[in-house]
Amino acid sequence: MGSYIARRVLQGIFTLLATTLLFHASITVLPGDPVRALFGFRQPVPRIADAIREDFHLNDPYIVQYGHYLWDLLHGDLGNSYPRDVYGGALGGIPINPLVSGALPVSLRILLAAILLQLVLGLGLGMLMSLRERTQLSRWLYLGVVVAAAVPVIVSAFALKNVFAGSLQVLPYGGVNDGWRSYVMPVLAVAATGTAYVVLLTRSELMNTMRQRYIKAAEARAIPEYRVVGLHALRASLLPAVTYVSANLGQLVTGLLIVEGIFNLPGLGGLLFNAIQRQDRALIVSIILLVTLAVIVANIVADVLYAVIDPRIRLGRPA
């Protein structure tokens, strides 16, 4: 087991390095002179331009630049952002760290609520549908869930907004000024697709499990249904659900960024939309980098945890 975990962590470190390299390269290698860009339409002053170049290590070889970048990153320093003024020139550096840490709580709140909703609602509905497999309600639910699985987050967010804020007027259009009510639609939109997949997974997994012999044995001993399902069957279906949620964290977070833009929330997504509008590339890269690194680390942690829980994974057979 130790060797599996060591290998997975090492892989993860390489993924982290590859990602930072990819992002750093897209900043530096692509055409365009960043120092020239800082001046916008104004004429660059050679003396100042040279000073900036020296200050930002732009005269060093590429690998040294990357080293500086990684070093700052390891110290939790995301550098400065350079929003554009009306002349296309930079307004001077604004430190990114406080921007990001100010936005983080909103995003984390939505993300955690969405993950929880996916698991609770997904497992609950999936269980209900597999146990009442032959009822009319279950068939309609199944149809609804299959369609829901196909609704992209960008559509569900607008649809929710049109219904609950537009037609019914029970929830706010956006912002975070209405307490928990501001978060209802964003969380639903972020969690919707994933919840549908968890329902489908749980349903098929449970229907499989319920045919297993140990379940039949438990039923034969006249153990009540809710205990059979709760104790034996659910435990077997929990792993696929959790696996799905953690493997899809990247998509969930992408959805989160979009939804924050659509609902005008001051989280990382809201910050990202502002950054894109103001062509603030340093900020764009920082936000996405942060989110990507978080996803990668979360995936590593999840994989290591599975190895602890499920011996099949250590032995190289994907569950």
Next chain:
Amino acid sequence: MSDRVATASVRTPPSSAPAGPWRQAWQILRRDRAFHVAAPILVMLALMAVVPSWLTTAEPTDCVLERSLDGPSPTNWFGFDILGCDYYTRTVYGTRVSMTVGLVVSFLAGAIGVVLGAIAGFIGGVVDSVIARITDVAIGVPAILAGIVIISFLEGPGLAQIILVLSVLSWPVMLRIMRGSVLEQKEEGYVVAARSSGAGVFRVLRTHVLPNAIAPVLIYATLYVGTVITAEAILSYMGVGLRLPTISWGLMLSDAASDMQRAPHLLIPGAFLVAAVLAFLLLGEALRNALDPTRR
């Protein structure tokens, strides 16, 4: 030299060998309920993408500002957008870009995955180790997120650039699936038999292993089309994807975002987005049932 002679002598009957299982799969697919739902949607989308002018008499650029944001009516089913363009016509014309991105990215990523995965799985050794380790690393990079960064640095990205970036970021999963499935097939008796009767590596790979190992990738690539169509919409919405005057569903939603409150009918391209994703989802499921013998 001896290899050549041997391959010539164990010639398989032309094309009849792979036709069997595929025809069988088609028989099953034809009766699949998911396929019955997916097929008409796909036909409709194909018509919209290939011959949009058959489905509408208007041009997507015929716009009358006076009709800005007018709602649906019997003559203009989907109403008008902010510039007073017929929304039905624009939705029809937007299909081509969305479908092109979805299909081409899935195909390119699938092709890279199939070729490299087959090489890695079948040849093994150092080649396999190198390819597999690179894949392990690349698979951890979330595709759409990395795409946002890379594309935001391209100057006025066009369709080709977006397709390229999304393909380059999407192959690792396909490769892993292909490699696993080739490794599985490699141990099968018929492959061992072909090898031991002297057939060359690439011949065995092409005529025996590939046709049997490709099914899982085909299924995944089909399901992936929907993901890519969504990704294009997300990129366009974020403002890093396609730009006007291109017409795509994602761009239409992005344009409509600030007017959605006043004019809910602007969400209609979203319904087509859902239909497209659903169709490929169902097609993928149907293919899975048809191609996986253990599910019969």
